[in-house]
């Protein structure tokens with residue numbers, strides 16, 4: 001659905017800093033270093049565009065398709081995008097976006113969907129003729145997460161906030177990495193030891 005994030009768009013960065021400090025941006029900064037330096041990149045739910053200068057720093061020649069459902073987030077992202085960055089903004093629900101890409105970036109986005117929807121998104125957006133690569137940063141609790149109770153409360157509070165503020169229907173975190181592996185993707189990076197967040201590059205295997 002369009003524009004569900006409009007009312008929180010101006011506070012989004014402040015809120016995420018309050019709960020998670022700088023970690024969400026820091027981990028994405030690391031993820032951008034794995035991106036290709038030219039060609040096309042599809043960004044899903046890019047939000048207010050904080051990631052754009054970081055991508056430009058690493059890959060100034062990359063062409064970006066920026067899919068974002070919130071018009072306010074897009075306005076903010078346009079202000080943040082470096083002048084020379086090759087970027088096309090698409091104000092559209094990702095469920096209605098059908099163009100296939102070889103490189104797809106999703107930072108703290110797939111957790112907004114049920115596992116079945118994520119599977120459908122992967123099938124719809126991956127390019128079956130090439131080895132599509134996905135660049136993912138997202139929340140995830142696992143057996144190795146330290147301070148399980150505190151992290152669980154932190155994440156449950158975040159999910160509850162987004163359910164109230166943006167009417168999302170998700171009640172639990174989808175198991176994103178298992179899903180990619182089931183869909184014949186292989187992790188290409190070493191996952192760093194961030195508590196309750198994973199950051200991974202998945203490449204399709206044939």
Ligand SMILES: C[S@@+](CC[C@H](N)C(=O)[O-])C[C@H]1O[C@@H](n2cnc3c(N)ncnc32)[C@H](O)[C@@H]1O
Nearest residue numbers: 001005045046047068069070073093094107108
């Ligand atoms: C949790 S925020 C993450 C924003 C950004 N990736 C970041 O890390 O700061 C999710 C973003 O996805 C957008 N979004 C939510 N549902 C969407 C959908 N169905 N299609 C496209 N964008 C969507 C929201 O408007 C919001 O900007």
